[in-house]
Amino acid sequence: MTTDRPAVLLVDPTFTGAGYKAAARELGFLVVSLYTCDYTAMATDHAEGDDLSLYADNPDHAVRLVTEAELRIRAVVPAMEVSTHFADRIAELLKLPGNDHALATSRRDKAAMRKRAQQAGLSIPEFHVVNSPNEIASAALDIGFPAILKPTLGAGSQGVTLLPDAESLHDLNGLETHDAFDMPINQWLVERYIRGRQFSVNFYSFEGEHRLVDMWEFRQPDDRDYDFPIWDNLQIDASHPDWRRVEQYVREVLDAFGIWRGPSHTEVKCSEDGVYLLEVAARLPGGPMVGTWIEHGGMQPFHAAIRCFLGERPAMFETPVNFSARCGALAIRNDDAPGTLVAIHGLDSVYGLPGVDEVLVTYQPGDHVPVTRDDLTIPVGVYVSGADSDEVIRTLGAIRSQVSLEIKR
Structure with a gap:
């Protein structure tokens, strides 16, 4: 595919990352998409909007494909969690702007992440890395309780498990075997559970300058320890x-x-004795955030990210992001036992509530509904906005008072 027209290489622009395709085209670039694993390459209509689709399972292979196609790649953009580390390495090989490729794995793999944080003197929970379920119990007993178990790869809280006490170590047979990207889980962190408020923090960076976009608090229904924060x-x-x-x-x-x-998404917990890193990723956030920035912040988040990787300073660095509304979201969860969904009661009334921006329904009557343990098993999600925090909290409360799941167990 020889062409004089410059191109942007989007790495795994699937699902929420698909907004990058429209932005690249609007900026005048050919859309070249690289799919790095079966999870993205098998997604329905994954290649829709591509001028060229490439498939490779490592950075060197990707660069060979780009070279053979004689493409004028101007930027390499990480579009999804699964391959942010690939994108960094590809950019380095192509001598294009990117993040520090030597630290790429530490922004993806939580074991490397914890080790890098230690080297940098950042506060993190005490942890052990284990390579077999048989090692979990001894690691947790050494850390102390409560502890939390996390796959070192993956996303969306899939496979994250609270270990409240020694009794919880007696039955670990229900551990997830594959992560959110359908890749085998073969390594875990066992780390001290940090009690306190949890936050997600979203920045854009350009040439090492960091511009805060927004910050979100994960609010819980009570003060119990938890492994799924939403x-x-x-x-x-x-x-x-x-x-x-x-x-x-x-x-x-x-x-x-x-x-x-480019964009980054960081999650931390605040306790009385400090702030602790849970995870950091050089990518756009999921959930309601990007849509919120577009709808209520006047941003073009995909365009801004591409400009960062082109080496062009985005306009958002000159003018702070001002939101016209305060935003929030909730998850209607199944916290009891799995079963068959009979009905979602009260959902019709939610659509007419002021401040409801979007309603997401994962299951229909007749579907099997598992216990909600991760982002993929939330039965109902609702994104809302309001004039201030109090109004958003009232709207969230109104939704919870009206919506319920009827599940046959």
Whole structure:
């Protein structure tokens, strides 16, 4: 495919990353998409919108394909969690702007992430890396309880398991065997469970300068320990008591992990004794956030990300992002036992509520509904907005008072 027209290489632009294709085309580039694993390459209509689709399972292979096609690649853009580390290495091989390729694995693999954080002097929970389920019990007994078990790869909380006490170690047969990208799980972190508020923090970076977009708090229904954080999510502002220490800590994380350009999503917990890193990723966030930025922040998040990797300073670095509304989201979960969905009661009334931006329904009557343990098993999600936090919280409460799941067990 020899052409004089410049191209952008999008790495795994599937599902929520598909917005990159339209943005690249609007910026005048050929859309060249690289699919790195079966999870993305087998997705329905994954190649829709591509000028050229490439398939490779490692960076060197990808570069060979680009070279053979005689493409004028101007930017390499990581579009999905599964392959952000590939994108960094491809950019390095093509001598294009990117994040520090030497630290790429530490922004993807939680074992490498914890080791890098230790080297940089960042506060993190005590942890052990284990390579077999048989090693989990001894690691947890050494760490102490409560502890939490996490696959070192994957996403969306899939396979994350709270270990509240020694009794919980007696039956680990129900552990997930594959992650959110359908890849085998063969390594885990066992780490100290941090009690406190949990936040997700979203930045864009350009040439090492970091611009905060927004910050969200994961709000829980009670003070019990948890392994799946999504219940109510609320976009917060600088009046929040933890805002400043969280922002400062995440800026240190971005520097320590060599995030020089593009979007990043970092999750932390705040306890009485400090802020602790849960994860950092050099990519756009999931959930309601990108849609919120477009609808209520006047942003073009996909365009801005591509510009960062082109080496062009996005306009958002000149003018702070101002939101016209405060935003939030909730998950209607199945926290009991698995069963067959009979009905979702009260859902019709939700569509007419003021401030409801989007309703997502995963299961239909007759479907098997598992216990909600990760992003993929949320029966109902709702994104909302309002004039301020109080209004958003009221809307979330109104939805919960009206919507319920009827499940036959």
